[in-house]
Amino acid sequence: DVKVTQSSRYLVKRTGEKVFLECVQDMDHENMFWYRQDPGLGLRLIYFSYDVKMKEKGDIPEGYSVSREKKERFSLILESASTNQTSMYLCASSFGDRGSGETQYFGPGTRLLVL
Amino acid sequence: DQQVKQNSPSLSVQEGRISILNCDYTNSMFDYFLWYKKYPAEGPTFLISISSIKDKNEDGRFTVFLNKSAKHLSLHIVPSQPGDSAVYFCAASGSSISGGSNYKLTFGKGTLLTVNP
Secondary structure (H helix, E strand, C coil), rough: CCCCCCCCEEEEECCCEEEEEEECCCCCCCCEEEEEECCCCCEEEEEEEEECCCCEEECCCCCEEEEEECCCEEEEEEEECCHCCCCEEEEEEECCCCCHHHHECCCCCEEECCC | CCCCCCCCEEEEEECCEEEEEEEEEECCEEEEEEEEEEECCCCEEEEEEEEECCCCEEEEEEEEEECCCCCCCEEEECCCCCHCCEEEEEEEEEEECHHHHHHEEEEECCCCEEEEE
């Protein structure tokens, strides 16, 4: 079974703090993704990575950066947290081949509250 | 511009009956479709998928139907159980211009299914 783990389930931070969200997958997947989920807006892609040290912007990258130094680990960084970044953050990974290899497997999520 | 649409934000059915969740897409390059189920405060769980070369895929109580000409897919759950109550997301993927993966899935906004005992 694919296992995607996220470093925290719940996090409370103050406005202006630098926040690190960590994600680790154990299936040697090529691709990793960061989403946020907000009520009524579905899943929105923040950033993704298709290889170590490679990253691409998703639909809402503003205010975020990412790091992928090792294949199994993908970090999301909020450089200066703001209240509008209060959300549920979801990490996912996929093998990468066309078709079934594009199935993404998600971690349990991190619920971030920025005060 | 929403390329994957789930027009019903919510659906309520009785236990034992059929649940039908619908999804429409606009991008004709999409050729692989997935359904995910999400409980509150948890990550989405992959449920079932279908390739565009098929029009039906079945896994236990879950069946996905694809109508390519109408750019429509649906998820049938028979019989529905209270534990099926969750948000269901439809997602789609397609190839890049070069024919390889473009890596991403495009998600709908989800439908909240409530199965009443």
